[in-house]
Amino acid sequence: MSPFLFGIEILLETPLEFFSITIEIQDINDHAPVFSKKEIILEIGESTPVGTIFLLDTSYNGSKYAEMVLQSVLDREKQSAHSLILTAIDGGDPPRSGTVKIVITVLDANDNAPIFTETMYKASVAENAVKGTLITKVSASDADEGYNGNVTYSFTHMGEDAAHLFQISAATGDVTLTGNLDYETVQQYELNLQAKDPWGLTGASKLVVDVVDVNDNSPKGRC
Ligand SMILES: [Ca+2]
Ligand SMILES: [Ca+2]
Ligand SMILES: [Ca+2]
Ligand SMILES: [Ca+2]
Known part of the structure; x- marks a missing residue:
């Protein structure tokens, strides 16, 4: 048949x-x-x-x-x-x-990279802020499921000066101050942000930190 x-x-x-x-x-x-x-x-x-x-x-x-x-x-x-x-x-x-x-x-397959919620973040911090001050929190999301969507945060291409001053939590994206600022020396820092998933797909953003002046210099002629 x-x-x-x-x-x-x-x-x-x-x-x-x-x-x-x-x-x-x-x-x-x-x-x-x-x-x-x-x-x-x-x-x-x-x-x-x-x-x-x-x-x-x-x-x-x-x-x-x-x-x-x-x-x-x-x-x-x-x-x-x-x-x-x-x-x-x-x-x-x-x-x-x-x-x-x-x-x-x-x-699920890991076919999505993390994406930051902003292409540029802005924050400001007083020059006399103490170490440990939370400057801002950045966040990225990854559309993949479960482990494929886990995100860790870091700074990239960071100058040595800034590396002593700022720290980012890999897990939470919290950016904290780790050194002493001085408005009279540097008024602004531009930090490169990276979010990475467990398989190496990455997203990028920037954080601009403005240092806010505090009246911490003695007027000339005094002392
Ligand atoms: Ca897909
Ligand atoms: Ca992913
Ligand atoms: Ca997927
Ligand atoms: Ca000042």
Whole structure:
């Protein structure tokens, strides 16, 4: 008996235009198509290449598989789950059909770098502020899931002077003063910020710290 190709319909439960399904049945039967399962559950990584074929164990009337081809890139950050209904329609008159639900969970890949909430942060601090003063807090977010979205903070390309004066908490993004400022020497610092995820993807920003003058110089002629 020659293979017989069934017509297939996919009913979309969620907007999803990029799956095509073909199913091949070896024999012609006079029963409505019956899937052995009501639901097929799949986990697919979001970085799975287009063209990847998934064999769906539909056990359609015995031992057949349906073939599902990924036709567009998945993006977990846009949609983390897809739900389809596979309908098999036989060639009879009238046609008979059977359905199976396909539930796809999209697994995360680390495809997002941390992004700071601002392209430039501004802060000001009095020149007589004591060591340990919290100057500001910076923050970046990473759209990936769980560990892939963990962010740590650091300064980059930092001059030696500034390195003695400012410290950033890798975990919280808190920027604190660690030395003595002097408005009469330096009025402003520009610090380069970096946020990094566990796999080395980075985001950048800047922090401009204005040193605020305090009347800490004796007028000439006194003392
Ligand atoms: Ca993604
Ligand atoms: Ca990430
Ligand atoms: Ca991701
Ligand atoms: Ca001063």
